[in-house]
Structures are given as structure tokens and as C-alpha cells.
Amino acid sequence: MANDLRVAFIGAGNMAEAMISGIVKTGTLEPRQVTATNRSNADRLLELHNEYGIQGIMRDKLQLSSYDVIFLAMKPKDAESSLLSIKDHIRPDQVVMSVLAGISTEFMEEHLNDGQQVIRVMPNTSSMLRESATAISPGQNVTMKNVKLAKSLLSSIGEVYVIEEDQMDLFTGIAGSGPAYFYYLMEHIEKTAHENGMDVQQAREIGAQTILGAAKMMIEREETPTELRQNVTSPNGTTAAGLDALNENGGGTAIKAAIEGAMNRSKEITEQLAKVTVQ
Ligand SMILES: NC(=O)C1=CN([C@@H]2O[C@H](COP(=O)(O)OP(=O)(O)OC[C@H]3O[C@@H](n4cnc5c(N)ncnc54)[C@H](OP(=O)(O)O)[C@@H]3O)[C@@H](O)[C@H]2O)C=CC1
Ligand SMILES: O=C(O)[C@@H]1CCC=N1
Incomplete structure (x- = not known):
């Protein structure tokens, strides 16, 4: 530079x-x-x-x-x-x-x-x-x-x-706002760990290392996220139970709603400012 x-x-x-x-x-x-x-x-x-x-x-x-x-x-x-x-x-x-x-x-x-x-x-x-x-x-x-x-x-x-x-609002919903979704996830990991008797600091380290490891797997390995998820999931095992609970509680729907909520807010800001300018 x-x-x-x-x-x-x-x-x-x-x-x-x-x-x-x-x-x-x-x-x-x-x-x-x-x-x-x-x-x-x-x-x-x-x-x-x-x-x-x-x-x-x-x-x-x-x-x-x-x-x-x-x-x-x-x-x-x-x-x-x-x-x-x-x-x-x-x-x-x-x-x-x-x-x-x-x-x-x-x-x-x-x-x-x-x-x-x-x-x-x-x-x-x-x-x-x-x-x-x-x-x-x-x-x-x-x-x-x-x-x-x-x-x-x-x-x-x-x-x-x-x-x-025309992809910028979507990008904002995924990546601009995205870190907050993972911090929110971590807040809930910590809360749940604490309620079940674990020290919050230890839960934070374990949760963050788990997110980091999963992110690196998605970046460095060739498998798709679906294949990686399947590799973790034994039939009738612990992950299957966790994923079932996530689905039953609207996990996927919540992720879609978060991305689209942020994306739509970005579009709304554009529209509101355009109106103010026209007036
Ligand atoms: N935070 C994030 O994760 C991300 C934020 N963004 C974008 O970044 C922008 C800033 O966000 P963020 O940093 O979180 O906001 P902050 O409120 O932390 O910072 C805004 C800063 O701008 C200053 N400011 C406001 N108006 C003026 C002006 N006219 N001239 C000079 N300085 C001014 C304010 O200080 P003072 O009042 O003293 O002027 C303040 O320090 C937003 O538009 C947001 O959309 C984009 C990607 C991610
Ligand atoms: O919340 C916001 O509006 C800003 C833009 C993307 C992340 N933070």
C-alpha cells in the first residue's frame, strides 16, 4: 500500500x-x-x-x-x-x-x-x-x-x-449483521451451560472453540454443511436428539427470519431515505 x-x-x-x-x-x-x-x-x-x-x-x-x-x-x-x-x-x-x-x-x-x-x-x-x-x-x-x-x-x-x-441487502443480513447471531447463540449456550452447573467462562471457551472448529471445517474441507452435519449425527444418538429439538423449536425458521429481517430492514432504510429526499 x-x-x-x-x-x-x-x-x-x-x-x-x-x-x-x-x-x-x-x-x-x-x-x-x-x-x-x-x-x-x-x-x-x-x-x-x-x-x-x-x-x-x-x-x-x-x-x-x-x-x-x-x-x-x-x-x-x-x-x-x-x-x-x-x-x-x-x-x-x-x-x-x-x-x-x-x-x-x-x-x-x-x-x-x-x-x-x-x-x-x-x-x-x-x-x-x-x-x-x-x-x-x-x-x-x-x-x-x-x-x-x-x-x-x-x-x-x-x-x-x-x-x-442488488445483493448488498442480503449480504448485510448474512455477514454485516451476522456476527450478532453467533453472539446471541453463544449467550444462550452460556445461559444453558450455567443453568446446568457449568462455569460461564468455561462454557464460553468451549462454545467459541466449537463454533471456530465448525467454521474452519466449512472453509477448509470439501464436504457440504449437510454432509458435515450428517457426519456428526449418529442414528438415535445425542446429535439427532439435539437437532430434533432445534427443528421442533423452529431453529431453521428462526435463522431464515433473522437473515431476512436484517435484509428487509436494509431495504427499508433505502426506501425511507429515498422518500425523505423526494419530499
Ligand atoms: N456496527 C456494525 O457491526 C456495523 C455497522 N455498519 C455501519 O456502520 C455505520 C456506523 O455504525 P456504528 O459504528 O456501529 O455506529 P456508532 O454509533 O458506534 O458510531 C457512529 C459515529 O459517527 C459519529 N457521527 C455521527 N454523525 C456524524 C457526522 N455527520 N460527522 C462525523 N461523525 C459523525 C458519531 O459521533 P458524534 O455523535 O460525536 O458525531 C459516532 O462516533 C452505520 O451506518 C452502520 O450501518 C456496517 C457494518 C457493520
Ligand atoms: O445494525 C446495523 O444496522 C449495522 C449494519 C450491519 C451491522 N450493524
Whole structure:
């Protein structure tokens, strides 16, 4: 990565930190190449500076023209005002990468000047450990050079997938929101283990190692998840009893509902913002 590349984050919350951690701790960028901004929370900026060595400055002090990449990392409700606030302070050769759920490249392009380069990005908080599943969908004006830049920058926080934008809501339901489903699963593993007499910390380690092992099997082995599940399941054994209980209690339906619930919320954000803009 070029050592004169400069990246600014507008919005220095959880997602920005997860990305900054991955980018800086892997040495992909030097801390001096990264700036994070907030509108009002100065303590947070100091915290990020102390932890990662990056620059933290208030949003109104940010010299936008000095950055090659501008990440938008505030909440979707603040997208429109943020886009309008950067619109006339950036050049067409700078690229705006947004991690905001439900904010389309079309919406970004409409709120920026003609020809502006934008990329929609959906990472997840596992960026912190370089284990994100991150999707990118380039807008219509982006150069191949900047798509490559996005891929190499984001590969420092995990795997990168270039997808069609019409799959972005679904990707958000699976991968952007996905870590939370596994944390929820773990909360219930811990609770059940505790109710049955196990120490919570020990249950956490055992549960996490089990999820990690299963994830690695799916990544590294050739068998499908169905074959892997069948390999665990002895006839009339313990797994069969567990899976029967999962099915009887709507396990599969709940997983589908979670993914589609998040996906539909992403679509809804897009639609709500389009309405606000038209009014
Ligand atoms: N958390 C996650 O797992 C993921 C989140 N995302 C997306 O990332 C975005 C941020 O989420 P998250 O980090 O969780 O949110 P947070 O609430 O943790 O962070 C948002 C930050 O943005 C700042 N902010 C808000 N408006 C502005 C503005 N106009 N200019 C500068 N800074 C601003 C806030 O500080 P202040 O109020 O001081 O300005 C705050 O620090 C969301 O759009 C979400 O959809 C995407 C993938 C995963
Ligand atoms: O909950 C949210 O809206 C964000 C987007 C994906 C994960 N967190």
C-alpha cells in the first residue's frame, strides 16, 4: 500500500474502530495515514488516538482535500447531511467509501457532484481481528484503480467479495449483521451451560472453540454443511436428539427470519431515505 495514501473516517464509532484496528495493526497503513472524526465526541477520538496512534480530529476541522479515501461511517440517518457536507469539498479523483447499511451507490451519487467516485462497502466487526467478510459494490464512476485499492485496503481486515449491488441487502443480513447471531447463540449456550452447573467462562471457551472448529471445517474441507452435519449425527444418538429439538423449536425458521429481517430492514432504510429526499 502506498505510504503516502491518506484515509479519513467520518464517524469514529464501533465500525470505524474495527476497521482502523485491522488496517493499522496489520501495518497496511501507518497510523499517520489514518484520521478519524466525530461531530461531538472528542473523548472517543482521544481514545482511538491513544489505542492506535491515528489522528483524531473534530469533523469541522477535517481538511477533506488531503485524503485519497473518505470512509463514511456514521449512522444511515446522518448519511444525507454528511454527503451534502462533503460534496463541494472533494475532487472527482477522491473516492468515497460508505459502510452505511441501506445507503445505495445511487443515493451517494445523487447527493455528490457528477462523476464522483463512490463504493458501497459492507464489512463486519470481525474486521478488528482481520476476519471480516466484506462486500464491495462499486458505483458507476469508479476507476479500476480505485476498485483495486478498495480490495487491497479492505483485504487487510479479512476476505473481500465484489458483489452486485442488488445483493448488498442480503449480504448485510448474512455477514454485516451476522456476527450478532453467533453472539446471541453463544449467550444462550452460556445461559444453558450455567443453568446446568457449568462455569460461564468455561462454557464460553468451549462454545467459541466449537463454533471456530465448525467454521474452519466449512472453509477448509470439501464436504457440504449437510454432509458435515450428517457426519456428526449418529442414528438415535445425542446429535439427532439435539437437532430434533432445534427443528421442533423452529431453529431453521428462526435463522431464515433473522437473515431476512436484517435484509428487509436494509431495504427499508433505502426506501425511507429515498422518500425523505423526494419530499
Ligand atoms: N456496527 C456494525 O457491526 C456495523 C455497522 N455498519 C455501519 O456502520 C455505520 C456506523 O455504525 P456504528 O459504528 O456501529 O455506529 P456508532 O454509533 O458506534 O458510531 C457512529 C459515529 O459517527 C459519529 N457521527 C455521527 N454523525 C456524524 C457526522 N455527520 N460527522 C462525523 N461523525 C459523525 C458519531 O459521533 P458524534 O455523535 O460525536 O458525531 C459516532 O462516533 C452505520 O451506518 C452502520 O450501518 C456496517 C457494518 C457493520
Ligand atoms: O445494525 C446495523 O444496522 C449495522 C449494519 C450491519 C451491522 N450493524
